[in-house]
Amino acid sequence: xxxxxxxxxxxxxxxxxxxxxxxxxxxxxxxxxxxxxxxxxxxxxxxxxxxxxxxxxxxxxxxxxxxxxxxxxxxxxxxxxxxxxxxxxxxxxxxxxxxxxxxxxxxxxxxxxxxxxxxxxxxxxx
Numbered sequence: 001x002x003x004x005x006x007x008x009x010x011x012x013x014x015x016x017x018x019x020x021x022x023x024x025x026x027x028x029x030x031x032x033x034x035x036x037x038x039x040x041x042x043x044x045x046x047x048x049x050x051x052x053x054x055x056x057x058x059x060x061x062x063x064x065x066x067x068x069x070x071x072x073x074x075x076x077x078x079x080x081x082x083x084x085x086x087x088x089x090x091x092x093x094x095x096x097x098x099x100x101x102x103x104x105x106x107x108x109x110x111x112x113x114x115x116x117x118x119x120x121x122x123x124x125x126x
Contacts, residue, residue: 018091018092021087021091022088022091025084025087025088025091026084028080028083028084028087029080029081029083029084031080032076032077032079032080032081032083032084033076033077033080035073035076035080036073036074036075036076036077036080037073038073039069039070039072039073039076039111040069040070040073042066042069043065043066043067043068043069043070043073044066044070045066046062046065046066046069046114046118047062047063047065047066047067048062048066050062050118050121050122054121054122054125055125056125057125061117061121062118062121065114065117065118065121068110068113068114068117069111069114071110072107072110072111072114075103075106075107076107079100079103079107083097083099083100
């Protein structure tokens, strides 16, 4: 048997997959955080920067949309943490952790609606 790590006849150590999967889980957790931080930044921009640039007569709609982006960011932080724990436990048991379609639907639909509302508001103010 060859010591070449790329030799297809070499036995595969299943622990390699576990380590790689756990590292991928950490990267995914960080992606949830990046998404959350981006959503918070979009909220700040929507609530504070956009009304200034649009010279808005009414600021409250921008503040409402900004708060919506912030809520989505908080959901990303919380769900990312829960998801990391679920996947970690499942990998260690040799199982698979399903992604919550309800949470991803809320994030996706919420993001689309808030972004569309912001675009509509900017167009209406312009």
